[in-house]
Amino acid sequence: MQIRARMSMSADGYVTTPSGWPALTADPAFVSGESHGIRDFLEGCEAALMGRTTFEPALTNERWPWPNLNVFVLGSRRPSGTPDHVVTDSDPARLLEKLRAANQGGDVHLVGGPRTIETFRALGALDKLELVVLPLLFGAGMRLTPSLDPDTGLTFERERALPGGSVEIVYAVSGRASGSPARDNDWSPASQRSGRK
Numbered sequence: 001m002q003i004r005a006r007m008s009m010s011a012d013g014y015v016t017t018p019s020g021w022p023a024l025t026a027d028p029a030f031v032s033g034e035s036h037g038i039r040d041f042l043e044g045c046e047a048a049l050m051g052r053t054t055f056e057p058a059l060t061n062e063r064w065p066w067p068n069l070n071v072f073v074l075g076s077r078r079p080s081g082t083p084d085h086v087v088t089d090s091d092p093a094r095l096l097e098k099l100r101a102a103n104q105g106g107d108v109h110l111v112g113g114p115r116t117i118e119t120f121r122a123l124g125a126l127d128k129l130e131l132v133v134l135p136l137l138f139g140a141g142m143r144l145t146p147s148l149d150p151d152t153g154l155t156f157e158r159e160r161a162l163p164g165g166s167v168e169i170v171y172a173v174s175g176r177a178s179g180s181p182a183r184d185n186d187w188s189p190a191s192q193r194s195g196r197k
């Protein structure tokens with residue numbers, strides 16, 4: 001069982017629209033449950049895991065977004081209207097135990113959002129981070145960081161172009177990113193003028 005987070009993001013790095021919807025919902029190519037490579041992605045998955053904030057809008061959706069998956073939700077309360085088969089827990093380690101106990105060998109789609117991805121990363125349970133970069137600029141919205149620890153180590157595994165102009169990038173997640181001089185050093189215009197590097 002692998003826990004695979006998959007997040008869509010705009011080309012300027014936002015995982016939500018300025019009004020808080022998942023980035024891919026703004027793409028004219030978006031079809032719930034079909035577009036942006038989701039069918040291929042879900043082939044090996046048997047469960048969906050998410051935070052309460054990401055889960056709640058599904059309760060009023062026209063279409064139940066996870067028809068063939070066992071659903072696990074992290075949150076301090078069980079939202080009213082939650083179907084009986086959905087497992088909720090307020091404790092991430094306990095929810096992870098329930099997820100593992102129910103697992104029959106398939107992968108887990110970690111739907112998000114960023115806080116829940118970080119929660120399971122910090123538990124050492126996040127195996128993959130998959131990004132779907134959309135051909136859109138938002139100018140504002142929520143980013144993956146700082147909720148997700150910026151020191152998270154990523155190792156490139158593969159990429160593919162998707163119909164509609166998006167690109168899927170798959171990273172394996174490891175402990176910590178190795179130090180990057182480009183990130184650590186000051187590259188402000190002032191430091192360049194004074195000759196500092």
Ligand SMILES: NC(=O)c1ccc[n+]([C@@H]2O[C@H](COP(=O)([O-])OP(=O)(O)OC[C@H]3O[C@@H](n4cnc5c(N)ncnc54)[C@H](OP(=O)(O)O)[C@@H]3O)[C@@H](O)[C@H]2O)c1
Nearest residue numbers: 007008021022023051052053054075076112113114115116
């Ligand atoms: N671009 C995409 O593909 C994509 C995918 C999914 C979601 N999103 C976006 O992500 C946004 C939501 O992200 P988010 O990070 O704010 O919220 P989130 O991760 O969906 O849910 C956060 C909630 O999960 C629970 N939680 C998280 N970590 C916890 C911990 N360590 N211990 C206990 N409970 C914990 C808490 O529930 P309680 O408050 O009940 O305690 C917390 O309020 C939405 O705007 C959604 O549109 C984007």
